[in-house]
Amino acid sequence: MNKQLLFVKRPVGAADASTWELVSNPIPEIEEGQILIKQHYVSLDPAMRGWMNNVKSYIAPMEIGSVMRAGSVGEIIQSKNPKFEVGQYVAGTGGVQQYAVTDGEGYYLVDPKMAPLPTYIGTLGMTGMTAYFGITEVGKIKEGDVVLVSGAAGAVGSVVGQVAKIKGCTVVGIAGGADKCTYVVEELGFDACIDYKNENVATKLKEHCPKGIDVYFDNVGGEILDIALTRLRRHARIVICGAISQYNNKTAIKGPSNYLSLLVNRASMQGMVVFDYADRYREGAMQLGQWMAEGKLKSREAIYEGIENFPETYNRLFSGDKKGKLVLKVIE
Amino acid sequence: MNKQLLFVKRPVGAADASTWELVSNPIPEIEEGQILIKQHYVSLDPAMRGWMNNVKSYIAPMEIGSVMRAGSVGEIIQSKNPKFEVGQYVAGTGGVQQYAVTDGEGYYLVDPKMAPLPTYIGTLGMTGMTAYFGITEVGKIKEGDVVLVSGAAGAVGSVVGQVAKIKGCTVVGIAGGADKCTYVVEELGFDACIDYKNENVATKLKEHCPKGIDVYFDNVGGEILDIALTRLRRHARIVICGAISQYNNKTAIKGPSNYLSLLVNRASMQGMVVFDYADRYREGAMQLGQWMAEGKLKSREAIYEGIENFPETYNRLFSGDKKGKLVLKVIE
Numbered sequence: 001m002n003k004q005l006l007f008v009k010r011p012v013g014a015a016d017a018s019t020w021e022l023v024s025n026p027i028p029e030i031e032e033g034q035i036l037i038k039q040h041y042v043s044l045d046p047a048m049r050g051w052m053n054n055v056k057s058y059i060a061p062m063e064i065g066s067v068m069r070a071g072s073v074g075e076i077i078q079s080k081n082p083k084f085e086v087g088q089y090v091a092g093t094g095g096v097q098q099y100a101v102t103d104g105e106g107y108y109l110v111d112p113k114m115a116p117l118p119t120y121i122g123t124l125g126m127t128g129m130t131a132y133f134g135i136t137e138v139g140k141i142k143e144g145d146v147v148l149v150s151g152a153a154g155a156v157g158s159v160v161g162q163v164a165k166i167k168g169c170t171v172v173g174i175a176g177g178a179d180k181c182t183y184v185v186e187e188l189g190f191d192a193c194i195d196y197k198n199e200n201v202a203t204k205l206k207e208h209c210p211k212g213i214d215v216y217f218d219n220v221g222g223e224i225l226d227i228a229l230t231r232l233r234r235h236a237r238i239v240i241c242g243a244i245s246q247y248n249n250k251t252a253i254k255g256p257s258n259y260l261s262l263l264v265n266r267a268s269m270q271g272m273v274v275f276d277y278a279d280r281y282r283e284g285a286m287q288l289g290q291w292m293a294e295g296k297l298k299s300r301e302a303i304y305e306g307i308e309n310f311p312e313t314y315n316r317l318f319s320g321d322k323k324g325k326l327v328l329k330v331i332e
Numbered sequence: 333m334n335k336q337l338l339f340v341k342r343p344v345g346a347a348d349a350s351t352w353e354l355v356s357n358p359i360p361e362i363e364e365g366q367i368l369i370k371q372h373y374v375s376l377d378p379a380m381r382g383w384m385n386n387v388k389s390y391i392a393p394m395e396i397g398s399v400m401r402a403g404s405v406g407e408i409i410q411s412k413n414p415k416f417e418v419g420q421y422v423a424g425t426g427g428v429q430q431y432a433v434t435d436g437e438g439y440y441l442v443d444p445k446m447a448p449l450p451t452y453i454g455t456l457g458m459t460g461m462t463a464y465f466g467i468t469e470v471g472k473i474k475e476g477d478v479v480l481v482s483g484a485a486g487a488v489g490s491v492v493g494q495v496a497k498i499k500g501c502t503v504v505g506i507a508g509g510a511d512k513c514t515y516v517v518e519e520l521g522f523d524a525c526i527d528y529k530n531e532n533v534a535t536k537l538k539e540h541c542p543k544g545i546d547v548y549f550d551n552v553g554g555e556i557l558d559i560a561l562t563r564l565r566r567h568a569r570i571v572i573c574g575a576i577s578q579y580n581n582k583t584a585i586k587g588p589s590n591y592l593s594l595l596v597n598r599a600s601m602q603g604m605v606v607f608d609y610a611d612r613y614r615e616g617a618m619q620l621g622q623w624m625a626e627g628k629l630k631s632r633e634a635i636y637e638g639i640e641n642f643p644e645t646y647n648r649l650f651s652g653d654k655k656g657k658l659v660l661k662v663i664e
Contacts, residue, residue: 058596226587240595255558255587263572263603264390271595 002027003307003330004097005068010052014248014318017311019052020068020096027099036078037090037100037107041303043071043121044310044326045155046219046317049247058273067095068310071121073110074100074331084109091120096310098331108281115289116301122325123159123292123299124285126274130241131159132284133277136167138239138270139215143168146209148228151219152193153180155325156241159288160217161190162297169215172208174201174224176320183323188298202227215239221246222254229258236267248318300324307331334359335639335662336429337400342384346580346650349643351384352400352428359431368410369422369432369439373635375403375453376642376658377487378551378649381579390605399427400642403453405442406432406663416441423452428642430663440613447621448633454657455491455624455631456617458606462573463491464616465609468499470571470602471547475500478541480560483551484525485512487657488573491620492549493522494629501547504540506533506556508652515655520630534559547571553578554586561590568599580650632656639663 001024008021030036051069054061062069072094079086081104092107094100110120122128134156135141147164151157152173161171161184173184173193181193194204201224205213212233218225221243228238246253262269277284291297302322304313307330316322333356340353362368383401386393394401404426408416413436416422424439426432442452454460466488467473479496483489484505493503493516505516505525513525526536533556537545544565550557553575560570578585594601609616623629634654636645639662648654 056596058598221592240592242595243592246592252589253592255589255591257584257587259587259591259601260553260572260575260578260585260603262601263574263605264388266390266603266605266608268600268602269591269594270600271592271598273595273598276598 001025002097002099004095005307005310007052007062007066007068008064010054010064013250015049015052015311015314020311022308028101030078030080030101032080033103034101035076035081035084035090035104037072037074037094037102038077039072039074039094039098039100039330041073041118041121041327042094042096042330043125043127044314044317044328045071045127046242046244046247048314048317058275067097069093070096071126072100073117073120073125089117089120091125096307096328096330098307115292115299118301118303118325118327119299121327122155122301123288123297127155127325128159128288128299129277129281129284130272130274131156132163132288133274133280134239134241134272135160135163135215135217137277138272139217139237141167141169141215145169145214146211146233147171148174148205148209148213148216148231149190149219150174150217150224150228151242151244152184152188152190153323154219157217157219158184158188158300158324159297162188162291164215165189166291166296172205172213174220180320180323196224202230205231212236217241218243220244225256226258229256229261232261232265232267234265234267236265238267238269240269240271244318301327303327303329305329333357334429334431336427337639337642339384339394339398339400340396342386342396345582347381347384347643347646352643354640360433362410362412362433364412365435366433367408367413367416367422367436369404369406369426369434370409371404371406371426371430371432371662373405373450373453373659374426374428374662375457375459376646376649376660377403377459378574378576378579380646380649390607399429401425402428403458404432405449405452405457421449423457428639428660428662430639447624447631450633450635450657450659451631453659454487454633455620455629459487459657460491460620460631461609461613461616462604462606463488464495464620465606465612466571466573466604467492467495467547467549469609470604471549471569473499473501473547477501477546478543478565479503479547479549480506480537480541480545480563481522481549481551482506482556482560483574483576484516484520484522485655486551489549489551490516490520490632490656491629494520494623496547497521498623498628504537504545506552512652512655528556534562537563544568549573550575552576557588558590561588561593564593564597564599566597566599568597570599570601572601572603576650633659635659635661637661
């Protein structure tokens with residue numbers, strides 16, 4: 001049988017257990033051109049909250065009754081597609097289910113001997129691509145830049161900061177809690193990390209970045225974006241990657257009151273969606289993989305188990321109760 | 333005697349008559365290297381409100397007791413500077429006074445035979461430069477773009493829209509009142525103009541720009557910026573030139589709630605300050621002057637008289653009670 005998590009109710013505010021329904025269906029028969037994947041891991045991402053809203057966005061909203069959309073990685077166990085062989089591993093958007101049937105569109109081969117499977121939906125997957133292209137192409141970092149990263153202990157932020165360090169930048173993170181901040185500085189090698197739950201971010205930012213910041217990579221929005229705006233250097237770039245602090249709002253999103261700092265400092269704020277770099281994923285993954293092999297880049301996954309535990313695992317994205325990339329093992 | 337308007341009180345909210353004091357002082361003697369200018373016209377600009385605040389910005393705040401800062405144009409009536417001759421006309425930042433003494437730094441020669449003097453502090457001055465470099469360099473317009481301009485009947489907006497039309501764009505303005513909208517469409521040649529005082533901006537914007545907008549040139553901020561954000565096309569550019577709707581706020585500025593549209597549409601919001609293009613003013617003025625000569629670009633000034641009428645004239649910037657560039661004649 002194929003355990004599947006269906007998206008059954010659009011949440012208002014935070015998603016809770018009533019958002020999904022776990023069902024069991026027979027493992028489907030594949031048709032000519034298709035493959036059957038035994039899915040090992042699914043990816044949990046803050047962006048999921050946006051997909052649940054019935055609004056026009058960079059991707060179609062999820063339909064009620066569909067399998068919960070998610071990145072995934074697994075093993076091909078049947079193939080009627082000449083491009084794929086049984087025994088190969090692939091990553092794609094297989095959704096929160098134990099078995100996925102696909103024609104292979106959007107799936108790519110991964111090698112479990114080169115890196116653990118969860119890494120292919122983390123640092124070597126969309127998460128890593130978001131970080132890499134976001135900070136290099138949108139943030140346009142150059143040696144000597146002062147870079148601020150929110151969500152610094154998170155999946156994207158941790159890679160952003162490490163890439164910026166590799167590129168010769170001074171990097172300051174923002175994360176929630178002393179434990180995460182220690183991890184960000186001592187394990188990931190950021191120059192400093194501000195604990196937004198226990199420190200005054202504005203004061204600490206002034207202290208750590210006395211001359212201001214050249215690039216702010218924003219994963220959180222809200223107050224922290226507003227504070228970052230007060231510290232921009234001339235021609236600074238803000239990369240808008242996400243706004244997790246606002247995703248569960250029941251009312252309008254808080255816009256950045258200090259946006260006129262963009263004028264004063266001739267700065268820019270630019271949004272990004274990783275899909276735009278699809279034709280360069282290979283290049284990004286090669287570069288990140290090389291840095292991992294050289295020991296310059298650390299990839300960490302927070303792996304939980306059991307497809308039935310998806311709702312509580314998902315909540316860790318918003319409670320912050322995890323470090324690195326959040327992944328769920330959905331099958332034995 | 334030299335009538336001067338001194339800046340004597342930092343306003344909270346809107347500036348009123350108590351912000352300034354009109355004084356009379358002897359016309360100063362000039363020293364070696366200086367010139368004495370009989371100032372004919374001074375420029376009135378929304379940016380003045382920002383200069384009154386005691387905050388770090390793109391220019392130092394005005395000091396209490398100083399002559400009110402303003403762009404100006406006038407005639408040299410004495411010169412002890414070999415670079416300038418009596419009888420020449422110059423534009424610069426002479427402030428709200430009838431006579432200005434300067435070493436000439438930041439002043440440039442203008443020719444009253446080529447264009448009326450007020451034009452040199454309007455379309456051929458900082459105002460025109462802001463519009464020209466803002467829409468071409470920051471907005472990066474190209475033929476076929478759909479361009480939205482707020483403050484469309486104003487000094488900067490009217491030039492922005494006309495330049496965009498010359499460059500082959502579809503141009504929609506936003507202005508306050510049917511009279512201004514008629515002016516913007518019939519006199520300036522915009523494709524359409526939305527009357528934000530009497531029409532639903534969101535509805536009209538959808539109607540006039542069914543496929544969305546490529547560039548939004550923002551002079552006003554507030555609600556209109558938020559509405560524009562909902563209509564961005566992919567890779568759209570927002571030029572942050574000003575935010576007149578927010579300048580007199582006594583509380584925090586309203587940040588754009590819809591800023592995540594930048595993410596969805598991979599769009600950017602970039603601030604600009606005209607000073608950054610100082611080394612290209614000559615090029616900008618030549619281009620705008622040529623278009624004026626060819627009848628492609630209309631320049632309009634709203635000219636008022638009497639230095640003592642500065643406060644009420646200044647208020648027209650915010651009440652919207654004028655079209656085109658606001659100018660005050662300060663001497664007979």
